Amino acid sequence: MGQTQTSNPYAWIGDDLAAIHRAGWYRSPRAVCATRGPEVIMDGRTVLQFASNDYLGLSRDPRLAEAATAAIAEFGTGATGSRLTSGDRDLHHRLEGALARWKGTEDCLLFGSGYLANLGVIPTLVGQRDLVLSDQYNHASLRSGVELSGATHRYYAHGDMEALESLLDRERAEYRRCLLVSDSVFSMDGDLAPLGRLVALAEHYSGMVLIDEAHCTGVLGGSGAGALEHWGITVPVIQMGTLSKALGSVGGYVCGGAELIDYLRNRSRTWIYTTGNTPADAAAALRAVEIVPTEPERRARLWQRIEQLRRGLAALEVTVLPHDAGIFCLAVGDIETTARLSQGLFERGIFAPAIRPPTVPTSRIRLSLMATHTPEMIDQLLAGIAESLSALMD
Ligand SMILES: *Cc1c(COP(=O)(O)O)cnc(C)c1O
Numbered sequence: 001m002g003q004t005q006t007s008n009p010y011a012w013i014g015d016d017l018a019a020i021h022r023a024g025w026y027r028s029p030r031a032v033c034a035t036r037g038p039e040v041i042m043d044g045r046t047v048l049q050f051a052s053n054d055y056l057g058l059s060r061d062p063r064l065a066e067a068a069t070a071a072i073a074e075f076g077t078g079a080t081g082s083r084l085t086s087g088d089r090d091l092h093h094r095l096e097g098a099l100a101r102w103k104g105t106e107d108c109l110l111f112g113s114g115y116l117a118n119l120g121v122i123p124t125l126v127g128q129r130d131l132v133l134s135d136q137y138n139h140a141s142l143r144s145g146v147e148l149s150g151a152t153h154r155y156y157a158h159g160d161m162e163a164l165e166s167l168l169d170r171e172r173a174e175y176r177r178c179l180l181v182s183d184s185v186f187s188m189d190g191d192l193a194p195l196g197r198l199v200a201l202a203e204h205y206s207g208m209v210l211i212d213e214a215h216c217t218g219v220l221g222g223s224g225a226g227a228l229e230h231w232g233i234t235v236p237v238i239q240m241g242t243l244s245k246a247l248g249s250v251g252g253y254v255c256g257g258a259e260l261i262d263y264l265r266n267r268s269r270t271w272i273y274t275t276g277n278t279p280a281d282a283a284a285a286l287r288a289v290e291i292v293p294t295e296p297e298r299r300a301r302l303w304q305r306i307e308q309l310r311r312g313l314a315a316l317e318v319t320v321l322p323h324d325a326g327i328f329c330l331a332v333g334d335i336e337t338t339a340r341l342s343q344g345l346f347e348r349g350i351f352a353p354a355i356r357p358p359t360v361p362t363s364r365i366r367l368s369l370m371a372t373h374t375p376e377m378i379d380q381l382l383a384g385i386a387e388s389l390s391a392l393m394d
Contacts, residue, residue, distance in 0.1 A: 024335045025357060035060065037372045042351060048377055050352045050367045055219050055326050056298045057372035058248030063291065064284040068249075071283030079276035084265075087276030095286040099253050102225050102289060103239050107261035109254050110277050111270060114214050114242030115141040117252030120270035121240060122179070123149035124263065125208060131175035133167055135159065135182045137189055139212055142181050151179070158186075161197040168205040178207040184227035185215040188360045190327030195231050202237075209237040218246025219302065219325050223293035246292065249285035251277045302326055302371040305378055309369060312382040318389065321364065329355075329364040330385070337392065338363035344388030350381055 020026045032049075034041040037060055040049045058064055071091060081087035092110055100108040111117035122145030126132055132146045136155040146153045152175065156163040164180070172178050180202050182193045195211065202209045213226040221229030224246070228239060236257055243251035254264060264271060292298070306326055313320050313328065321329040332341050335356050342354040342365055356363040367381070 024339075038370055038377060040351065045349070047346065047349050047351045048373075048380060050350060050369070050373075050381060052368060052370060053215070053245035054248055054372075055246040055302055055368070055370055056248070056292065057370050058218075058246065058288050058291065060372075061248065061288075061291070064248055064287045067283040067287035068280035071279035075279035077278065077280065079278055081276070082272065082274060083276045084272060089276065089279060089282070091279055091282045091286065092276060095282050095289065096253070098286060098289045100255055102223065102293060103255040104225070104229075104234070105236070105239065105255040106258040107256065109261050109264050109268075109271060110243075110282070111252035111254065112274055112277065113250065114212075114240065114244065114252035115144075116270040116274070117240045117242075117254050118142050118145040118212070119148060120145075120268040121210065121238065121254050121264060122146055122151075122181070123269070124267045125149075125210070125238075126151040126177055126179050129176040131171060131178045133164060133178070133180050133207075135186075135193060137186045138181060138183055139187050139214065142183070142210075142212060146181070158189075159191070159194060161194055161201065164198065165201055168201060168207070172205045172207070178205065179210060180207050181210045181212075183212045183214070185220070185325045185327065187215055187327070188329070188355055188364075188366065189321055190215075190323035190325060190329055190366075191321070192227060192324040195227055195233055199233055199235055199237060203235065211237055211239050213239055213241040214245055215325060215327065217241045218288075218292050219299065222296075224296070224299055225293075243281065243285040243288075247285050247288040249281045249288060251281050251285060298371045302369060305369045305371070305373050305375070308375060308378045309367070309381070312378065313385075316382065316386055316389070318385065326369040328367040328369075330367070331362065331364050332389070332392075333363070335363045338365060340392060341365055341385075341388050344391055345384050348384040348387060350384045352381075 030042055032040045032042055038049045039046055075089055079087035096108040096110055111120055118141040126149045128150045130151040132151045132153050134155050135158055137158045154167050156167055185192055216226035218224045220227050238256040240254045243249040319331040332338055338354040345352050352365050352367050355366045
């Protein structure tokens with residue numbers, strides 16, 4: 001035995017937490033105690049929810065609940081094993097088939113979440129001899145997927161296709177494979193990536209493309225299939241997304257060519273070594289995938305609310321970051337001002353969180369709209385913003 005260790009080996013955690021507090025970066029979840037569509041009960045009061053990804057209100061649709069309940073009755077609550085052992089259900093295959101048809105790809109593979117899909121697909125496509133080029137504002141799960149892959153990772157400035165082209169021009173030839181990765185609508189900003197240009201560059205430089213459609217599925221495109229449908233892009237790219245936003249369930253997926261999906265089933269660690277999606281989640285998502293293309297009025301209602309908020313915010317002279325879908329970000333100043341505005345809104349019955357570093361480079365109030373918000377709720381939001389902003393000035 002050497003010297004006796006007397007110090008607490010976990011003491012550094014408290015020190016680190018204190019540093020997080022000092023920087024104003026401390027975060028903690030706030031529980032919702034009940035939901036009635038966009039109205040939720042938090043901290044004992046009823047507030048209007050402007051932070052949900054439930055863009056079409058499907059998470060409270062009785063048809064999804066019914067499908068989930070029926071699946072539990074038939075298959076039970078858990079999948080009981082990984083898909084390659086005991087956990088495969090025909091429900092999974094029906095959902096994968098429906099997603100592939102909707103997205104216009106040959107096949108599809110489900111994952112436990114969108115995060116796990118990105119951790120699973122990227123290291124399967126690239127490794128140490130390869131290059132990944134990413135938009136600097138890509139979702140954290142894409143970043144983690146690239147880190148796990150061991151590939152060389154370069155970021156280009158947000159949406160800057162000239163910067164992407166010069167990176168490709170300078171570096172592409174030195175690597176075996178190349179993968180271009182982008183959100184379609186950026187989750188913490190709300191704007192769309194220039195996907196047409198990106199796909200053309202990928203073709204020119206022989207790069208693979210992975211597009212994260214998390215915030216576009218159900219929201220953009222004629223049938224709600226996402227940004228690729230919106231732009232009319234038909235060249236085959238790898239599309240991933242989540243079942244947990246507009247589709248009202250939980251889980252992730254990757255859609256692409258038959259060989260790619262077959263390869264993922266044989267190589268992707270976050271698919272092979274984990275339990276299959278629960279029957280209830282898969283059944284609810286399958287019902288949502290049937291509903292979304294056939295009820296365009298839901299999307300139309302969401303877009304009416306987006307227009308209403310866009311016009312109202314323009315009249316308020318508040319700085320709104322560029323946006324192309326249901327996410328609006330208000331830039332109102334530093335961490336403290338942004339937090340005070342969020343608090344002011346809460347006191348006026350509106351839940352709109354402050355998003356701050358390190359999640360994003362600059363603090364902002366992030367609002368997301370749902371088809372189930374009424375025009376009166378948007379008016380209430382606008383009035384709340386106007387009042388809270390003027391209270392901040394005093
Ligand atoms: C939400 C999100 C994910 C993760 O999806 P989950 O199913 O919630 O894990 C991935 N990418 C983007 C862009 C997202 O917004």
